[in-house]
Amino acid sequence: MTEDGGRRGRGDDGENRRARATLRVVDSTSTPSPSGSRPPAPTDRTTPPPADDAGSPAGAPGLAGRRRGAGRPPGTRAGGAHGSNRIPVYPRVPTGPLRVTATPPGRRSEGHAHGPTRPGPDEEPGPRPLGDPPHDEETGSAVTVALTDPTGEAGTTERLRARSEQFTGDDEVLAAARERATEHGIVPIGPGACAALTFLASATRARSVVEIGSGAGLGTVSLLRGMPREGLLTSIDCEAPHQGLARQACVEAGFAPGRVRMITGRALEVLPRLSDAGYDLVLVDALTVEYPRYLEEAVRLLRPGGVVALDNVLWTGRVNDPVRREAISSALRETVRAVRTDERLAPLLLPVSDGLLCASLLP
Numbered sequence: 214m215t216e217d218g219g220r221r222g223r224g225d226d227g228e229n230r231r232a233r234a235t236l237r238v239v240d241s242t243s244t245p246s247p248s249g250s251r252p253p254a255p256t257d258r259t260t261p262p263p264a265d266d267a268g269s270p271a272g273a274p275g276l277a278g279r280r281r282g283a284g285r286p287p288g289t290r291a292g293g294a295h296g297s298n299r300i301p302v303y304p305r306v307p308t309g310p311l312r313v314t315a316t317p318p319g320r321r322s323e324g325h326a327h328g329p330t331r332p333g334p335d336e337e338p339g340p341r342p343l344g345d346p347p348h349d350e351e352t353g354s355a356v357t358v359a360l361t362d363p364t365g366e367a368g369t370t371e372r373l374r375a376r377s378e379q380f381t382g383d384d385e386v387l388a389a390a391r392e393r394a395t396e397h398g399i400v401p402i403g404p405g406a407c408a409a410l411t412f413l414a415s416a417t418r419a420r421s422v423v424e425i426g427s428g429a430g431l432g433t434v435s436l437l438r439g440m441p442r443e444g445l446l447t448s449i450d451c452e453a454p455h456q457g458l459a460r461q462a463c464v465e466a467g468f469a470p471g472r473v474r475m476i477t478g479r480a481l482e483v484l485p486r487l488s489d490a491g492y493d494l495v496l497v498d499a500l501t502v503e504y505p506r507y508l509e510e511a512v513r514l515l516r517p518g519g520v521v522a523l524d525n526v527l528w529t530g531r532v533n534d535p536v537r538r539e540a541i542s543s544a545l546r547e548t549v550r551a552v553r554t555d556e557r558l559a560p561l562l563l564p565v566s567d568g569l570l571c572a573s574l575l576p
């Protein structure tokens with residue numbers, strides 16, 4: 214991610230564009246733009262749907278009648294999602310057939326498409342040499358990690374990190390999304406962090422998830438892959454074209470459009486409208502200088518036992534402008550300190566990709 218929240222080399226006036234961006238709640242039912250250059254024409258709702266239970270999938274946590282702050286752990290900040298402007302955890306989920314899927318026959322159908330060499334659920338997996346780092350042919354990964362000091366001590370650490378990134382690698386869906394991200398100047402989540410997100414979503418059985426920073430959709434797809442079928446992912450980005458790319462990645466991964474609710478708007482304007490203690494997992498990957506405030510909002514959104522994951526906390530040598538770097542570094546330091554010292558949280562720093570700082574909200 215860059216200091217402008219993951220956009221690079223666009224040659225546009227990002228701040229103004231973001232300022233112009235209106236808050237739109239979008240069910241991802243529209244056909245994605247193949248290039249991602251044009252915002253899709255979704256069912257825009259400038260007014261969010263009313264907070265009711267009627268559209269919630271079976272067993273989904275509804276909000277109607279829920280006492281404000283109920284379930285919120287002591288000490289969490291009140292405020293934010295309330296009144297008629299509240300965005301429900303689950304909106305009415307549009308029904309309909311799955312759209313185009315890039316999942317070839319014989320592979321896991323709903324969003325679990327793996328690279329060409331991965332076996333489908335009905336195929337016998339071939340033996341995998343556990344001792345050797347996988348080659349790209351094994352993982353389908355488009356990512357290779359160059360070693361700057363292959364023989365020295367640093368080389369050992371680098372090799373371990375490279376191995377961890379390549380262990381899961383990118384499948385064809387993530388590789389294509391990563392390519393589009395590069396084309397559009399978006400810095401995507403690394404393969405190791407993608408795997409961690411799928412793991413976290415699966416381990417926490419996350420049914421209601423918030424993603425801050427849709428980008429090119431690598432995080433979106435990775436989260437959906439770990440979520441149960443009835444789960445809903447709410448993805449926020451101030452750039453509609455980025456959300457077009459994210460939607461495209463979801464379609465290519467074989468996810469039904471109703472699995473993702475895209476909200477176009479600035480995160481700090483959208484987040485306060487989401488419900489307290491309504492979410493199982495929150496991914497933070499947008500404007501780095503706003504991380505401390507995203508963290509506050511994320512903790513408010515989490516149900517007890519829920520997890521927040523913040524990408525890019527190691528921030529490895531990406532920024533050249535010393536002034537911006539200072540702002541980013543201090544925001545990241547503040548965020549890491551806040552996670553480590555908050556007694557409501559159990560912190561964990563995963564040194565995957567660019568650093569994924571996780572914390573669960575203690576029951």
Ligand SMILES: C[S@@+](CC[C@H](N)C(=O)[O-])C[C@H]1O[C@@H](n2cnc3c(N)ncnc32)[C@H](O)[C@@H]1O
Nearest residue numbers: 214218219402426428429430431432451480499
């Ligand atoms: C690093 S990219 C996210 C990459 C994405 N997780 C992926 O893997 O493809 C950051 C995204 O945050 C968005 N963004 C930047 N500032 C934002 C803000 N204030 N509110 C919402 N989104 C923002 C950018 O448009 C960009 O798409």
